[in-house]
Amino acid sequence: ETWTGIWSPWPKTPDTMSDVGGDTNLASVRSRAAETLTALEATSIPDDHWSWIRKSMFPLPTPPSPLWSPTDRTRYFDANGFLHVRAFVSPQVVEEMKNEMRRLAEELWNPGEEGKTRVFRTDEGQVEAQGSDDYFLDSADRVHFFAEKDAIDEDGKLREEFRGDKIAALNKAGHGMHVRPGAFHDYAISREVGSLVRELGWVDPVIPQSMYIFKQARVGGEVTSHQDSTFLFTEPHQTCLGLWLALDDSNLENGCLWVRPGSHREPVRRKFARNPEHFGGDRSAPKMVFENIASSENLRKVPWDGTLPDGSDPPCCDGLFQAGFVPVECKAGDLLAFPGELDHLSLPNRSGKPRHTFQLHLVEGPEAGVKWAES
Incomplete structure (x- = not known):
């Protein structure tokens, strides 16, 4: 197992480059990304170590503390807001997850049945699509399925x-994948996951949510700029940890993740919360709404929250770089770990290859003095 925030430029991958503007443009984006990531790696991290999860300073101990001592990976994670761990799981684990997902979808998803065809959205239609949908809101401890909006007719x-291959229409499955016995459960409680989470400083980690994202070939939609703590809000401080596992090679062609290094030090801008209008008696109002909780100054600094920055479109993606984002390409089996306040997104997949991922979200539990927000 190795890690990087950077290092070598990614290998050239065969692709249909007409989708993103040609080899020259792709090489330019990769070069800009490598320059940014290399600079992060070269930046000296002060000896006084700031822990994101513990919200305090930790001078590097000499000798190491018998309880918890930050590693180089921890220091990179806390300084930049993400960690890329290469070959986190074996090819066998990857195949087991993909096979189990196909079996679950074949057995459990019947899009022709009334009430079963739901679309998942992250754009301006998100509240309408998910804010009052019990099928979505009741999925925490089970496996529910959500289609791509471009795979559903009027x-x-x-x-x-898509009628001959319904799985190719899926956007995601969630949010209790880890609850069912099988490959996802085994991974969630694995030594590898537990060891990394402890290394990063979590004390009493619990898993409230897991999901399988398909990012289908040609119809895989964008995931707009967001912070995971918007949806997994804890008190008295934020403790969400995202573990983003690539099950296919994830690259510029098929919609890899873009992160904004350092944004994990910014406050949470919005909270997906219970709507007082609905629960106050207006049943026509959505059950859940986005509540702005950051100062107007902080909101002005990130005008693209919930959308994409202007100029995000391939082939050049200039707007993303100008806003501070950088793409992180992964091989199947690689892991990206990042705190819940990190700003991240992904672009649509217009290539001929899917980009499957399995994602765990963890938060600190009561033994760490943390609780869910009441709203």
Whole structure:
């Protein structure tokens, strides 16, 4: 197992470059990304170590503390807001997860049945699509399925081209994948996951949510700029940890993750919260809404929250770089770990290759003095 925030430029991958503007543009984006990531790696991290999860300074101990001592990986994670661990799981684990997901979808998802065809959105239609949908809101301890908006026709049915392969229409499955016995559960309680989470400084980690993201070839939608703590809000401080496991090679062609280094030090801007209008008696109002909780000054600094920065489009993605984002390409089996306040997104997948991922979200539990926000 190795890690990087950077290092070598990614290997050239065969692709259909007409989708993103040609080899020259792709090479330019990769070069800019490598320059940014290399600079992060070269930046000296002060000996006084700031722990994101513990919200305090930790001078590097000499000799190491018998309880917890930050490693080089921990220091990089806390300084920059993400950690790329290469070959975190074996190819066998990757295949087991993909096979189990296909089996679950074949057995449990029947998009022709009333109430089963739901679309998942992260754009301006998110509150309408998910804010009052019990199928979405009741999925915490089970496996529910959500389709890509471009795979559903105006009548809410699968478009004809997906009827022979319904799985190709899926956006995601969640949010209790880790609850069911099988490959996802085994991974969630694995030594590898537990060891990394402890290394990063979590004391009483619990798993409230897991999901499988398909990012399908050609119809895989964008995931707009967001902070995971918007949806997994804890008190008295934020403790969400995202573990983003690549099950396919994830690259510029098929919609890899873009992160904004250092943004994990910014406050949470929005909270997905219970709507007082609905629970006050107006049943026509959505159950859940986005509540702005940051100062107006902080909101002005990130005008793209919930959308994409202007100029994000391939092939050049200039707007993303100008806003401070950088793409992190991964091989199947690689892991990206990042705190819940990190700003991140991904672009649509218009390539001929899918980009499957399995994602765990953890938060600190009561033994760490942390609780869910009441709203």
